[in-house]
Amino acid sequence: MSTINIALLGYGTVGKGVYEIINSNQERFLTLLGQNVKVVAILVKDIDKHIPPKEGILLTDHFEDIIQLPKLDVVIEATVGVEPSFSHITRAIQRRCHVITANKEMFAHHGQEIIELAKTYGTTVGFEATVAGGIPIIQTLNKLLNINQVQKIEGILNGTTNFILTKMREEGLSFEEALSLAQELGYAEADPTNDVEGYDAFYKMMILSQVCFGQQPDWKAVFRKGITGITPDQIKHHDTTNLRIKHIASITKTEQGIEAILKPTIVQPSHPFYNVEGVENAVSIHANIVGNISLSGPGAGMYPTASAIVEDLIHACRTDVNEWHTSAVSQTSIV
Ligand SMILES: NC(=O)c1ccc[n+]([C@@H]2O[C@H](COP(=O)([O-])OP(=O)(O)OC[C@H]3O[C@@H](n4cnc5c(N)ncnc54)[C@H](OP(=O)(O)O)[C@@H]3O)[C@@H](O)[C@H]2O)c1
Structure with a gap:
């Protein structure tokens, strides 16, 4: 059976919530997607503060370790600030990964560019968590x-x-x-x-x-x-x-x-x-x-925000990319 491989950028309040929901809903993912869903890598800023939540998960403070993984399907971004998060998302899309972000500051600055880039590379962008946390x-x-x-x-x-x-x-x-x-x-x-x-x-x-x-x-x-x-x-x-x-x-x-x-x-x-x-x-x-x-x-908090991200994850894995890019929201454009 194939596996959807996920990298988590950020392992703070939101990142930990996302990991926990993914880890504790494996059977549900199998039913919904017919595939296993696995967090394979986690990016943090200060590696000394963290231990990997499970054996076999790469914990790193180097984005290059993540973007060069042999198998990577989805990048979930839950860090802070406009950079380096925007560069990380850009690289993930160029690697043809679906991306999901909770980072409102970065997305307010660069959301439209990210959606346009994803269109070019045939991937989807989830950003439900950037506005009003758990409210869809x-x-x-x-x-x-x-x-x-x-x-x-x-x-x-x-x-x-x-x-x-x-x-x-x-x-x-x-x-x-x-x-x-x-x-x-x-x-x-x-x-x-x-x-x-x-x-x-x-x-x-x-x-x-x-x-x-x-x-x-x-x-x-x-x-x-x-x-x-x-x-x-x-x-x-x-x-x-x-x-x-x-x-x-x-x-x-x-x-x-x-x-x-x-x-x-x-x-x-x-x-x-x-x-x-x-x-x-x-x-x-x-x-x-x-x-x-x-x-x-x-509108915020570990689980409401992680809930929005994981719903985006399921949506990304189920959605035909062309269909996503013809939906109303993904067609929005900066003038
Ligand atoms: N908390 C909420 O309720 C909520 C709700 C909606 C949206 N958001 C958004 O979600 C994002 C994450 O929020 P949070 O509350 O989880 O923040 P947080 O608890 O401060 O966690 C941020 C995580 O990002 C990592 N990080 C920061 N800068 C980094 C860098 N340059 N490279 C690699 N990793 C970096 C940190 O690493 P270290 O742990 O090593 O410092 C930490 O693990 C923010 O953009 C926030 O606006 C949060």
């Missing part, structure tokens, strides 16, 4: 965009900021107290700038814009405001009239181009995000034929 937003858009045209897409795209705003309202905490709690619970990093100033949500917005509208707005023209200036008094004041503050990304297609805004926004009880609380994410799609669709769920 990319697949949903892929199903929707054949006949529908999306007019607007809104999202709570960062669980950490949503958690902080929720705790400030529910428990009357200051921003600093709610942030400390998020850090204690592992929802926020020691340096929370990426989350609380909106950079993380910004990258996700750019990927959504690319998928929905085939283009991204000029990054410098995007209005991005984080949540650091919000006070408990403001939250309390709105709460007394049943209003809540949510950190909402909004991307709209206008006659002038794409308008993208990320800012704290006051919502009424009728808004689909009013009851989206804690670390949850939500996305609301407004399309011309179907109307409004809202999805909510876990």
Whole structure:
């Protein structure tokens, strides 16, 4: 029986989750794909911090060891930053591997180039995990965009900021107290700038814009405001009239181009995000034929993110490459 050989780039929160799901679902893969699925190699930055999870798996800090493996079918990328991840993905595609990534920063910068390159080399690109973790937003858009045209897409795209705003309202905490709690619970990093100033949500917005509208707005023209200036008094004041503050990304297609805004926004009880609380994410799609669709769920974390990656893996292994490249999402193009 043949085997699908996988390399994992990155063995942190997401990489470990992916390994665990692959390792513990071997029978299910056999049923679904008629093939064994094996992680054959893992790339890390600091090899001294790690031991291979199983005998026979190559653990390395040299990408060349991986790209030169005699048998390699899929490369799953769960590292950080734009480089060297973009170069690694490029080399993997040139080697005719399917690629799957969770790296939103890299994909916001280079997603379209990656999709074009994959087209040239006859491989597929999975990027569900880059936006809203476990919520299948990319697949949903892929199903929707054949006949529908999306007019607007809104999202709570960062669980950490949503958690902080929720705790400030529910428990009357200051921003600093709610942030400390998020850090204690592992929802926020020691340096929370990426989350609380909106950079993380910004990258996700750019990927959504690319998928929905085939283009991204000029990054410098995007209005991005984080949540650091919000006070408990403001939250309390709105709460007394049943209003809540949510950190909402909004991307709209206008006659002038794409308008993208990320800012704290006051919502009424009728808004689909009013009851989206804690670390949850939500996305609301407004399309011309179907109307409004809202999805909510876990936007980050080991298993929700790994779940999105492994679903992409199954999709890649089952999909005819030509069919993938004629799907709506894979046809998006940068202008
Ligand atoms: N965590 C989440 O909930 C989540 C959700 C959605 C998307 N993502 C995205 O998924 C990616 C991974 O996130 P994570 O939380 O798993 O991060 P993490 O825990 O910090 O793990 C990152 C991994 O990448 C490795 N790495 C970093 N730079 C490298 C390099 N230059 N060469 C080789 N390996 C390198 C690290 O190696 P060492 O272990 O040796 O340092 C580590 O194993 C990020 O792009 C993140 O934005 C994360």
